[in-house]
Amino acid sequence: MADRAGDFGSFEELAMPLFAKLYNFAHWLTQDRAAAEDLVQETYMKALRGFSSFQQGTNFRAWMYKILRNTFLTTQTGLKAWGSVSLDSDHDDDKPAEPAVSETPESVLLARVQQETIQNALENLPVKFREIVLLCDLEEMTYQEIGETLGIPIGTVMSRLSRARKAMRELLAAKLQGAPR
């Protein structure tokens, strides 16, 4: 796998292929170009300094995303964003995910959704939900990788992801309710 450092190369060889994706993720988190650049830059410098301690054979991609995300959480934007999220939903990890809330079939809903609407919904998701949706749907990380990146168990990954998607559907439904049919 390209994201695994089984074949241990130089830092650039491993890290630079992730540059565009990390930047995209950073921009989604910060919602600002300059802040995203600062975040990516700090992430790379931290990763470079800590590269000698990176364990060969472990997941380099998850390691980089984890550094970026932890760095983000120490910024003012990150602290503010994280602090504004309700932390109640992760405690009932063992409960099965709730069914979709939309009373209309999702296929009908999504047929009317534009890309911009999805982006808008993502922007309005709490950071805690936005990041997990991005890691799963955009980065196509496994639950295991997401767990490593966010520092949470797989059960929490599943429940948080389920709630994030539910919140996204709710945002989309609310948006479309006001849109002309």
Place this chain on the structure above:
Amino acid sequence: MTFDPWQGKLDAYLDGAGSPEELAEVEAHLRTCPSCAADALGRLQLKRMTQAAAARYSPSPQFRLSMEKKIQANRKRVWAFGLMPRLAAAAVTLLLIVASVALWMRHSVREQALAELLDLHVATMASANPVDVISTDRHTVKPWFQGKLPFTFNIPELQNSPFKLVGGRVMYFRHSPGAQLLFELRNHQISVFILQDQPGMIPLTMGVTKARELAFNVETWSESGLRYVVMSDASPADVHDLSELLRAAGRS
């Protein structure tokens, strides 16, 4: 709305999570349940649309370039900083190796030199004519060497000592001529080799060095450009006593 346990498994199924058995179970259910199949389709659509919509921001080429430059600049610093202790450790290790090899070689050369002199001593004892000048008188032996050696030396007065001078001969060590004096102490033969001390000839530490070579006792020292080596099967104390006499004569 009633809770459908299958809906809880749809996300994991669409994300490719779960065991092959679990995935197969959901797949089988979807083939028989139109409601769950429609739900799964909707979720899949949302997932795909999210994927497409989320790939939204790209770093500028300038930012990428500046990042690459920063990494290169910092990598050198990190490399140098990280390597410094390793280089220091490597340098210390190398120094230790070099010192060990040098000591070993020095020891090896010294052993070799003493072994050569020991051979001479043993050969002398085995010889029917161990010395070229036979005399118990030091005033006879010392002049005999004149013109035969490029140096001169003193032979101690042995009148009040248990040692007896037997005589002497010219020997060659490492292509240089030297003196071999033979003494007797009771039934023991003691060889005293006097050589021009050249750098590296017998790499011994400064001062008196005592050693044992194949059970023979050896005492050696350097004085006034001459290397003295005393060896015998006599006791170390006897070898040392004769050495003291020789050193005193050398200083007189």
